[in-house]
Amino acid sequence: MGERLLAISKxxxxxxxxxxxxxxxxAIQTLAGKLLSEFPPGSMQSPTAARPAIWQDWTTFENNVKKxxxxxxxxxxxxxADGVALRTQFRNVAFTCDGCHEKFRMPKDKR
Ligand code: HEC
Structure with missing residues (x-):
């Protein structure tokens, strides 16, 4: 997803x-559709940046995926042909990535 988002941004x-x-x-939409199955319960063994909050608050995690x-x-x-619409919607996608990472992914210094 990172590569796809970067390609769009470029x-x-x-x-x-x-x-x-x-x-x-x-492609991002399709990958998002597979996200939930990438986080089976208890998959918290190192190395992972997945926070336990994913499984404690699965409904919110699911809603982030849906969003x-x-x-x-x-x-x-x-x-x-509508550059403004593209840019606005690109930002909405990027905010959705960040929103989920903020809540459910460990910050870099804690990995
Ligand atoms: C529903 C929550 C959620 C959404 C939405 C989400 N991510 Fe993530 N992402 C995570 C979690 C949790 C991890 C940490 C996974 C781990 O370390 O096991 C992660 C990790 C990553 C990583 C690091 C992968 C690696 O190999 O270490 C990248 C890059 C990334 N996300 C990109 C994106 C992009 C780009 C988007 C938006 C298009 C996005 N993510 C949307 C939850 C999400």
Whole structure:
């Protein structure tokens, strides 16, 4: 997902190949659909940056996944000729990544 998001961000910055953003957004959407199965209960053995909060608050975690699927889909459907819409929706996707990481991923210095 990191690679896909970076690819989108580079295209937006260079203002090129905006019509290819939808593919990356769809890929993020598909990967998000697989996220829940990547975190089976008890998969907290080192090395991991997954916080126990994932399993203590599974509903919120699930909602974060759902939100990412929705925001990625909106980005995939955004008009490639509308740079403002693309940028706004790209930010919504990136905020969704950050929001989940803030709550459920250990900060770098604690890994
Ligand atoms: C539902 C919560 C959630 C969402 C949404 C989410 N992530 Fe994550 N992400 C995590 C968790 C938890 C980890 C830590 C996993 C671990 O270390 O086992 C992680 C780890 C990562 C990593 C490090 C992977 C590695 O190999 O160490 C990257 C890169 C990343 N996420 C990118 C993204 C991007 C980009 C998005 C948005 C498009 C995103 N994530 C959305 C929960 C989420």
């Amino acid at each position: 295209r937006l910055r260079a203002n090129t190949e905006l019509n290819r953003i939808a593919d990356d957004a769809r 990412l699927e929705e925001e990625a889909e909106k980005l995939a459907k955004a008009n490639p």
